[in-house]
Amino acid sequence: MLVLTRKKGQSIVINGEIEIVIASVEGDQVKIGISAPESYKIYRKEIIEMVQQSNQEAVVQSKSLHNLGNILKTRDIKS
Amino acid sequence: MFNNLHGQTFHFNGSVLAFEALNEFVLESVGEDSPFAVLQSQEDANIGFVVASPFTFFKDFAFELDEHDKEELGLTEQHDALILGFITLQDPFQQSTMNLVAPLVINISNSKGKQIVLPPKYEYSTKTPLFHHGLDKGGTE
Numbered sequence: 001m002l003v004l005t006r007k008k009g010q011s012i013v014i015n016g017e018i019e020i021v022i023a024s025v026e027g028d029q030v031k032i033g034i035s036a037p038e039s040y041k042i043y044r045k046e047i048i049e050m051v052q053q054s055n056q057e058a059v060v061q062s063k064s065l066h067n068l069g070n071i072l073k074t075r076d077i078k079s
Numbered sequence: 080m081f082n083n084l085h086g087q088t089f090h091f092n093g094s095v096l097a098f099e100a101l102n103e104f105v106l107e108s109v110g111e112d113s114p115f116a117v118l119q120s121q122e123d124a125n126i127g128f129v130v131a132s133p134f135t136f137f138k139d140f141a142f143e144l145d146e147h148d149k150e151e152l153g154l155t156e157q158h159d160a161l162i163l164g165f166i167t168l169q170d171p172f173q174q175s176t177m178n179l180v181a182p183l184v185i186n187i188s189n190s191k192g193k194q195i196v197l198p199p200k201y202e203y204s205t206k207t208p209l210f211h212h213g214l215d216k217g218g219t220e
Contacts, residue, residue: 039147043196051181051196052097054205058165058178060117060127 080132081108081116084161088121089185094193096181101126104192115166118183130163133179136209140179142197152186152193161185166209173210179203 004012011021018040023031034042085108093099103121114135120126133140144154154160162184164177180203185192197203 038145041196044199047180047196047199048096050205051178051194054167054178054181055095055097055128055165055194058128058167060129060168061125 080111080114080135081106082111084108084116084187087190089118089190089192091183091192091194095183096194096196098126104128106130116163118163129166129168130183131166131177131209132162133164133177133182134162136177137179137207140203142182142201144184144195148184148193148195152184152191153189154184154186156188159186159188161187167206175209176204176206177209178205179207180205 006012006022008022008025011019013019018034018036021033021035023033025031036042084106086105088103088105090102091104092102095101098120101120101122104118105121107117107119109115109117114131116130118128118130144160149155162182164179164182167176167178169175179197180201181194181196183192183194
């Protein structure tokens with residue numbers, strides 16, 4: 001990982017198409033501005049981790065699907 | 080509910096977070112009257128996900144697909160889009176939840192699918208209870 005030290009107002013450019021600027025520094029909070037092509041998805045890391053964890057918790061094993069089928073069949077949205 | 084898509088393979092191309100090695104999933108309908116289906120991995124027999132359409136349980140659920148995602152999925156017609164949410168089963172079943180932060184978007188005309196993580200302006204949760212919540216105002220208890 002590349003670690004750079006920046007002051008407020010300074011920027012970092014990645015691949016000539018992504019710019020990261022330190023917008024402000026207040027105490028332990030840093031406001032970061034990011035410009036990137038629209039196709040680039042930018043997320044706070046904890047959101048990604050939350051979805052990864054949720055996906056992992058959602059996994060069902062096919063052996064339990066047989067019983068699952070019975071439970072799911074008899075359920076309607078008002079249950 | 081998903082009988083007409085039963086047995087169809089969808090290509091997720093590693094877009095399911097934490098399961099980037101998995102690409103092909105078969106949709107297995109649970110039954111004509113059931114709102115649920117299972118997305119069964121074709122690459123790992125031990126991995127499947129219970130899914131349902133979020134709109135079945137959450138009448139106010141809505142989001143916009145951005146142009147990049149539409150392009151990636153080759154989506155040109157609204158009616159080709161199938162939206163599903165991963166369900167986390169709980170015991171008892173009534174406490175089961177759906178991930179509304181990262182729905183699955185499938186283009187049924189070309190079988191491409193993608194898990195899309197919604198931007199923060201949508202204040203949804205990964206653990207939205209399926210039952211007994213306030214997102215279907217007007218329903219009877």
